[in-house]
Amino acid sequence: MTKKIKKEAKVISQKLLAEGIYDLWLETEIAENTHPGQFVGVYTVNKAALLPRPISVCEVNEDRTAIRLVYRVVGTGTAEFSLYQPGDYMMILGPLGNGFPLDKAAGKRVILMGGGIGVPPLLETAKKLNGAADVKAVMGYRNSEVFLSDDFKKYVDLYIASDDGSVGTKGNVIDAIKENKIDCDVIFACGPMPMLKGIKAYAKENGIKAYLSLEEKMACGVGACLGCICKTKETDNHSHVKNARICTDGPVFDADDLDM
Amino acid sequence: MNTKVKIAGVEFKNPVMTASGTFGSGMEYADFVDLNKLGAVVTKGVANVPWEGNPTPRVAEVYGGMLNAIGLQNPGIDVFVKRDLEFLKSYDTKVIVNVCGKTVEDYLEVVEKLSDEARVDMLEINVSCPNVKEGAIAFGQNKDALFDITSRIKKVSKKPIIMKLSPNVTSIAEMAKAAEAAGADAISLINTITGMKIDIYKRKFALANKTGGLSGPAIKPVAVRMVYEASRAVNIPIIGMGGIANAEDAIEFIMAGATAVAVGAMNFHDPYLTEKTVDGIEKYMRDCHVDDINSIRGIVE
Numbered sequence: 001m002t003k004k005i006k007k008e009a010k011v012i013s014q015k016l017l018a019e020g021i022y023d024l025w026l027e028t029e030i031a032e033n034t035h036p037g038q039f040v041g042v043y044t045v046n047k048a049a050l051l052p053r054p055i056s057v058c059e060v061n062e063d064r065t066a067i068r069l070v071y072r073v074v075g076t077g078t079a080e081f082s083l084y085q086p087g088d089y090m091m092i093l094g095p096l097g098n099g100f101p102l103d104k105a106a107g108k109r110v111i112l113m114g115g116g117i118g119v120p121p122l123l124e125t126a127k128k129l130n131g132a133a134d135v136k137a138v139m140g141y142r143n144s145e146v147f148l149s150d151d152f153k154k155y156v157d158l159y160i161a162s163d164d165g166s167v168g169t170k171g172n173v174i175d176a177i178k179e180n181k182i183d184c185d186v187i188f189a190c191g192p193m194p195m196l197k198g199i200k201a202y203a204k205e206n207g208i209k210a211y212l213s214l215e216e217k218m219a220c221g222v223g224a225c226l227g228c229i230c231k232t233k234e235t236d237n238h239s240h241v242k243n244a245r246i247c248t249d250g251p252v253f254d255a256d257d258l259d260m
Numbered sequence: 261m262n263t264k265v266k267i268a269g270v271e272f273k274n275p276v277m278t279a280s281g282t283f284g285s286g287m288e289y290a291d292f293v294d295l296n297k298l299g300a301v302v303t304k305g306v307a308n309v310p311w312e313g314n315p316t317p318r319v320a321e322v323y324g325g326m327l328n329a330i331g332l333q334n335p336g337i338d339v340f341v342k343r344d345l346e347f348l349k350s351y352d353t354k355v356i357v358n359v360c361g362k363t364v365e366d367y368l369e370v371v372e373k374l375s376d377e378a379r380v381d382m383l384e385i386n387v388s389c390p391n392v393k394e395g396a397i398a399f400g401q402n403k404d405a406l407f408d409i410t411s412r413i414k415k416v417s418k419k420p421i422i423m424k425l426s427p428n429v430t431s432i433a434e435m436a437k438a439a440e441a442a443g444a445d446a447i448s449l450i451n452t453i454t455g456m457k458i459d460i461y462k463r464k465f466a467l468a469n470k471t472g473g474l475s476g477p478a479i480k481p482v483a484v485r486m487v488y489e490a491s492r493a494v495n496i497p498i499i500g501m502g503g504i505a506n507a508e509d510a511i512e513f514i515m516a517g518a519t520a521v522a523v524g525a526m527n528f529h530d531p532y533l534t535e536k537t538v539d540g541i542e543k544y545m546r547d548c549h550v551d552d553i554n555s556i557r558g559i560v561e
Contacts, residue, residue, distance in 0.1 A: 004291050006531055043529070048323045050476055050529040093531070217317040219326060220528040222291070224284035226304075226333045227319035240335035241312045248288070 002033040004222060006041075006093040011084045012066055018145040021117070022082045023058075024069045030094045031060050031067045036125035037099030037190075037213055037252050040067070041221040043091040044077045052093050053077045054218050054247070056190070058120035058148070059127070070120035070148065096221050097251045100125050100188045100211055105133045108185040112156070113173045113199060115140040115191025121213060123151055125188055130155040136182055140173040140191065174202050184208060188252075193260070200255040210255035216246045223248030231259040261545055262552040263538075265299070265519050267497045268420035268445035270381050272299035272354050272520060275553060276510065276538045279501045279524030280304055280358035280384060280424070281330065282475075283534075285344035286351070292531035295351045297538050299520060303344060305360035305386045308369040310336040314391060320457045320466035325476025325503065326525055327455050329391040329469035332360050337370050345379045354381040356422065360389060360396055364409050368416055375418035383419045385410070388426030388451035390473045400426040400451075403438035410442035420445035422499060425490070427453050427479075432486040433493035440494040448499035448522070449490060450483045475525035477503040484516050491517025491558055505533070507540020517558040 009028035017023045030040060034057050041052025059068035073079050084090060102125070110133045112122040119139050129135045137152045138159045144166040152158045160168030161176035169176040172195060177184075189199045190213035203210035216228040229243040234257070236244045242259065244250065263274040277300040283289055286301045295301060313333025320327045334340070340357075348355050357380050361367035367385065374380050387400035387409060399409045410423055423439040425432065427450035439447050452473025457466035483502020491498050500518030503525070504510055510521040523534045530536070541553065550556055 004531075006292070047477075049321060050324070050526065051319075051321045051326060052528070217319050219319045219328065219525075220282075220288070220531075222288045222531065224288040224304075225282060225319070225328070225528060226313065226330050227316075227328060229313070229316060229318070229333070238335075239333065240310045240339050241333065243312060243333060 002095060004094060004096065005030065006091065008089045009092045011086050011088045011090060013086055014082070014084055017070060017147040020073050021147050022071055022073065024071070024081065024084070025066050026069065026090065026092065027066045028092060030092060032064045034060050034067055034095040035099040036102065036128050037121050038095045038097050039121070039251065040069070040092045040094030040096060042069070042081060043093070044080045046076065046080060049077050051219055052221050054096070054221060056121035057095070057124060059124050072117040093221060097247055098249070100213070100252050102128055102132070104209065104211065105129055105186050105188070107133060109134045109183060110136070110186045110188065111177060111182060111184040112137040113187055113189040113191070115173060115195040116142065118189070118191030118213065119148055121190050122188065123148055126152055126155040136184070138173045138176045138182070140176070140195065141167065172198065174198050187211070189213065197260055200258070200260065203255055211252050212255050212258065213251045214246050214253060215251065218247055221247050232257055233259050261542065262554070263542065263545070265554060267499070267519055268382065270354060270420060274299045274538050274541065275514065275520040276534055276541065277356065277499060277520055277522040278302050278527070278534055279522035280386065282524045282527045285347060287344070287347055289527065289531055293535045295353050297535050298353045300354035300356050300381070301348060302356040302384060302522060303358055304334060305332045305358045305389065306334045306337050306340045306370060307332065307360050308337055308366045310334065310339070315468040317467055318469070320472065322455070322457055322474065322478070324478035325474055327457055327467060327472035327474055328452070329467045329472035331391050331469065332389055332396070334360070337373050341373070341377060345377060349379055355379055356382045356384050358384045358386050358424070360386040362392070364412055367409065367413060371413050371417045375416070380419055382422055383417060384422040384424050384448055385413060386424050388424050390426070390428060390452060390454045390471065391469055397426055397428065400435070401429055403434050406435055407438045407442045410439050410444050414443040422446040422448050424451055425449040426451050427482060427486055433489050436490040436494045440496050444496060446497045446499060447490060447494070448501065450479070450486050450502045453479055453482065475503065477505050477526070479503045480509060484512055487513055487518050488516040488560070504537070505529070507537050507544055510537050510541055511544055511556070514553065514557055515560045519557060
């Protein structure tokens, strides 16, 4: 496994992508070993907020010297991050977790499904699968405030769903694949829990393998504190109970292994 | 310069330990820290059988600290001995195993199993976790119950015993005295302070368990005060902890009366912190002309 480090990263650029969604490029040696679906812990300078914020890696540049984080401002930590300017430094910890199992997708028909702030990690996944599999992307948003759609179109066919119907299919990502009659063998997904539950059920009904990226409140990010567990069907071989650590054993899990 | 400290006949190369539950068994932090540099690794609480722990969310950040209600999830003593103790065999540091249970018999079973493990230097008895319904803190909030469990563990243990005390009591001095009177070789404090956080937008508790243990820099002044009070009440050594974020904090605990200190929640903020604390204590000793770390213990006036 790749060695994790905590180190300062230099802000290359930051811009607003959509309402409350920021697009940040950081120069960091962590980029060298970061794979699609992995995440980093980002620290605030505010000493009253001590835990790293887990944020998925949206993209790694071609030279593997920088990572792109696309995140939503949800609290004091992310509000602070949104103020950073080029040349500023941020402390980050990574690479964390295991990414999407790209080998399971090789040569297959794959759908990447993202919902809301679960969309970003699928971009690097799309890039890496481009040419290695028959890949389509289905992304769900709340409204017309879509983001990263042009980036996805560089690598894959993109379908969009929106809660209010202002863009693409009205409804969720499952509604969009039904409307567009998209078949597949494998799903890689990241998004809110109700969406992931829906995808798990859909995959099961249709004999599709699904790999889901989960989220939970985290503390250490490195597998020590056991804060961010998810329930598993079988006894996990680290915990020896039916709990797996999202930060370390995940965040991506085989849907068949999850009790959700 | 001497940084060595001794507790119940066990010599530690320096006073810096890890607080149970914040460091696993060291495996996850070996990427960041040279475990050989630490005074001791104090492992996460282990019971006689595997425990599932509490539902999520189990952690919540609060101002200057965090709440946790992990619920002592652990793989059980057999896996712990085979995997975690085995892992620690390749390191030159002392090992203190934190023991938890629901009944006195649970504790005794684990203590007996660990008594013959050569890799174990001391046992820390968790009678202060606020996040499990049975056992743990029930033994740590009443001085008679604390006396009883301590003396029963002392009867079966071949390893020196540290009783880990809860701050959620009226008089820490009384609890420290009860542990000492029952034969405890040392005490450690403080465990977390019971707290609560409410998400006002969802109108829900931030933790599934409703309450959780508060740790981090927010609790340090409470911890320093309690270490001071306990150290004035008993003669057995004290391992001080609660919000240590740097070497200065560690020195503060030592001056309050602690023989050793443990770094806890702040490992999550800085995975390198234990090693930095070791280096920082040495720097302090050089800068302030302290030849022996033992010479500043309890020196506050």
